[in-house]
Amino acid sequence: MKRAHEALESEHYGMKEVKDEILELICIGKLRGSLKGKAICLIGGPGLGKTTLASSIAKALNRRFENISLGGVSDSSTLKGHRRTYVGAYSGKIIGALKRCGTNNPVILLDEIDKMGRSPQGDPAA
Secondary structure: OHHHHHHHHHHOOOOHHHHHHHHHHHHHHHHHOOOOOOOOOOOOOOOOOHHHHHHHHHHHHOOOEEEEEOOOOOOHHHHHEOOOOOOOOOEOHHHHHHHHHOOOOOEEEEEOHHHOOOOOOOOOOO
């Protein structure tokens, strides 16, 4: 917990409520014995530090960090991957991130999720 607190404090000024919630999540995971499969939704305008906060969480948990930018992605098969029955099928962005990390339990950030869809302005319904 001390390492997690130091990692969050060293890279971010303020945001006390956000950091407290993240530390609480880490504490609960530590008591349960597993932090696998947790999802955190960070909402806010550009430049608030959502990406760097996710990077700090990875550093606090001593895990690899991978950022997947979803801006301009309009097809779900790009994210999930194609079925093996297609000619020229490829794995999706999530499997690609796992390959780049080289570990089975990294911290993966799905960034710019509001910009998914066919419109370059973003689509809140997506």
